[in-house]
Amino acid sequence: MQISTRETWFGITGWEEYSLITSTEGLFKIQHTDLPLSYYTGLLGMPGITAYFGFYEICSPKQGETVFISASSGAVGQLVGQFAKLSGCYVVGSAGSKDKVNLLKNKFGFDDAFNYKEEPDLNAALKRYFPNGIDIYFENVGGKMLDAVLLNMRVHGRISACGMISQYNLEELEGVTNLFNIVTKRIHMKGFVISDHYHIYPKFLDTVVPLIREGKITYVEDIAQGLESAPTALVGLFSGRNIGKQVVVVARE
Known part of the structure; x- marks a missing residue:
C-alpha cells in the first residue's frame, strides 16, 4: 500500500x-524497495517471520540434527526447510503431490520429501526417512501426522506448533493418541501466534535480506490475478492447490 x-x-x-x-x-x-514488493506478503512478511521465529527461536537448531516439516511446500514450510539446510541440518518435508515433492527436492534443496497421500502408514514412512528419529518437527498439519511424528521424535526433540490445517474445517477434531511420548522423550512442544512476536522483525530482516541478495534463499509464489479471484484462491489453500505463497494481485503501479 x-x-x-x-x-x-x-x-x-x-x-x-x-x-x-x-x-x-x-x-x-x-526499507528494502529493491526487492519485489510481493515478498512483503510472504518471504519478508508474516510467513517469513513465522518461519524464522518458529524454527530459530523455538527449535534452537544444531548442525547435524534431523528436521521434518509437514505442509512443507507452503509459504512457511518452504522457508523453514531452507533455514534448516543453512543451519546444517538433514531436512525432509511432506507435501500433497508429486510436483510439490519435486519442488522441495530440486528447488528448495530438501534432502528428501514424500507425498503423504501415497503413504498408507505415516509412522512407517517416517521411520523410513528418519531411521534414527526426528530432532525437530515444524508442525503445520496436526491430526494423524502429529500422532505419527510423536512416535518418531528423539529424546529432547523440539516441536514448533505453527498450525494444524488438517483440523480447521472438521466438525469433530481428530484425537492425538501418542501424547505420552512428550513425557517419555522429554519433548519440548510450543505453539505460537506470530503477532505476539513482531518485535523481532528488525532482527529477522537483518538475517534474511542478505540471504536473499546472496541467492541463498529462493521463494515461490502462486499468483492469482484480480480481486475477483480471491475467494477461489482462498478455498484452494485448504485442498493444497497452491504451490508456495498464495498471492492475489489487485493492482500494479
Whole structure:
C-alpha cells in the first residue's frame, strides 16, 4: 500500500482495491524497495517471520540434527526447510503431490520429501526417512501426522506448533493418541501466534535480506490475478492447490 509518494508500507487491510489508512499502527515501513514488493506478503512478511521465529527461536537448531516439516511446500514450510539446510541440518518435508515433492527436492534443496497421500502408514514412512528419529518437527498439519511424528521424535526433540490445517474445517477434531511420548522423550512442544512476536522483525530482516541478495534463499509464489479471484484462491489453500505463497494481485503501479 502507498502512504505517500516517498514511503511504502505493508500490513493487514481488507480485501479491497483501496484502503483508507488513518494510523500506521500494526503496519511496517518497507526499507528494502529493491526487492519485489510481493515478498512483503510472504518471504519478508508474516510467513517469513513465522518461519524464522518458529524454527530459530523455538527449535534452537544444531548442525547435524534431523528436521521434518509437514505442509512443507507452503509459504512457511518452504522457508523453514531452507533455514534448516543453512543451519546444517538433514531436512525432509511432506507435501500433497508429486510436483510439490519435486519442488522441495530440486528447488528448495530438501534432502528428501514424500507425498503423504501415497503413504498408507505415516509412522512407517517416517521411520523410513528418519531411521534414527526426528530432532525437530515444524508442525503445520496436526491430526494423524502429529500422532505419527510423536512416535518418531528423539529424546529432547523440539516441536514448533505453527498450525494444524488438517483440523480447521472438521466438525469433530481428530484425537492425538501418542501424547505420552512428550513425557517419555522429554519433548519440548510450543505453539505460537506470530503477532505476539513482531518485535523481532528488525532482527529477522537483518538475517534474511542478505540471504536473499546472496541467492541463498529462493521463494515461490502462486499468483492469482484480480480481486475477483480471491475467494477461489482462498478455498484452494485448504485442498493444497497452491504451490508456495498464495498471492492475489489487485493492482500494479
